[in-house]
Amino acid sequence: MTNHNRRTFIRRLILASCATLLPVSAFAVQGNELEEIRSYRNGSKAQLTLKLSQTPNYKVFTLKNPDRLVVDLHQTKNAYGFKSLNKLGLFKEVRWAMHHGDTLRLVFDLENHIAFSTTSVHKNTHNDELRIELTDSVVVQHKPVARKPEKRDILVVIDPGHGGKDPGATGKHGTHEKDVVLSIGRMLRQKLDRSHGFKVVMTRDKDVFIPLRERVIIAHKYKADVFVSVHADACDDRTVKGSSVYILSNKGATSVMARRLANRENNSDLIGGVSLNTKDNMLAKVLLDLSQTGTLQASTDLANTVISNLAKTEKILHKRVERAAFAVLKSPDIPSALVETAFISNPREEKKLRTKAFQNKIADALHDGIKRYCLESIPERNLIIS
CATH class of the missing domain: 2.60.40.3500 (Immunoglobulin-like)
Known part of the structure; x- marks a missing residue:
């Protein structure tokens, strides 16, 4: 037996001997x-x-x-x-x-x-x-199904200024502002009624006095999408002429003329014996600061589209939208604008304001401006056909 075979045999013998000494459970x-x-x-x-x-x-x-x-x-x-x-x-x-x-x-x-x-x-x-x-890390939650806004007619509230015992401004030839703006308001209503997707409410459709706060409440009652107040301007300087559009300002008027106009329009209630200082809780809520909502921006968009359409056919007094503290525009959630169609104090413009042709031209511009604003700003829920 060689040395190598001998060493292998001895190693196997030792391993076998050790195995017999260990319990079986150690390998199980x-x-x-x-x-x-x-x-x-x-x-x-x-x-x-x-x-x-x-x-x-x-x-x-x-x-x-x-x-x-x-x-x-x-x-x-x-x-x-x-x-x-x-x-x-x-x-x-x-x-x-x-x-x-x-x-x-x-x-x-x-x-x-x-x-x-x-x-x-x-x-x-x-x-x-x-x-x-x-x-x-990503829990699957059952989210409510987002419903598409219900398609419906856009509700426009047209507010012909003044009325009844409040004639508004009066021209040199005796033309009353209340009569002219009521006629324009009716024409505008007729045009919107003929346009698919609109529903119209007028704060007044006859020669009656409506307090300023009541006009705002009417707009809220009908849940208006747009509020447009129609007026005819006046000034001591009879040469001043042109159309302008205003929105509410909570920080003061943008011009002396804007402040003067707001004061004159806001004083309309005094003619009807209404005090603006006595406001109930409902009116206090209606006159919330517009800065708390995005309505001021919407009002700006509305006014810009209206004034751009007026500029296509008439002379514009102010190319930009003016701002002042008009009481009739103080709706916290309704885009609102006040349109001064022309200066009734200017004899030439007074003459034009008396004609159906000019009134119709103004109504057309207002209709086109309102329609364009609605198509651009609230397309997800309106039924307007462009």
Whole structure:
């Protein structure tokens, strides 16, 4: 026997001798079994529960690209068929294999919004549970279905200024502002009524006095989308002429003329014996500061479209929209503008204001401006045909 063969024989003899000295249980694999896997989900929290026949010797870790959760159960065999496992949107698939002979390795292919959190072992009477806590970073919520705004007619409130015992401004030849603007208001109503998608309400359709606050309340009663007050200007200087458009200002008038005009229009109630200083709770709410809402910007858009259409046919006194504290424009949620059609104090313009042709021309410009504003600013709910 060679030296090499002799050394090999002695080594085998020693190993065999040692084996006879060790108990058989030292080489036996412990009989832990994976009996079931359950999944649970509630909001952002989720859990995988592994039921085992004995207390597990385990290791849990994650892998990236793609996201995977790996569970190693040492000295454990698989006694679960995976047929009834509910994924609950936590993972796509689960795979298993025996790793290093006696380790059952489970691999869960996680959804990309699921993350591993913690583990814990809970002992029961007949089995033990390995609980693996997961978190969902993107919780699927049942959001209310966004309903499209209901298509309906755009409601325009036309407000012919003054009326009744308040004649408004009076021209050199005895033309009253209240009569001229009522005629223009009726023409404008007729044009809007003939346009698909509009509904019109007038604050007055006859020669009656309506207090300023009542005009605002009418607009709110009918839930107006647009409020346009129609007037004819006046000035001590009889040469001044042209159309202009005003919106509300809470920070003072943009010009001396604007402040003067607002004071004159606001004093209309004094003619009817109405005090602007006595406001009930309802009116106080109606006269909320427009700066609290986006209505001032909407009023600006409305006024700009109206004045640009007036400029196509008539001389414009102010190319920009003017601002002043008109009481009749103080609606917190209705785009509102006041139109001074022409100067009734100017003899030539007074003469034009008396004619149906000029009144119709002004009504056309107002109609086109209102229509364009509605098409551009509230297209999602109107039925207007351009």
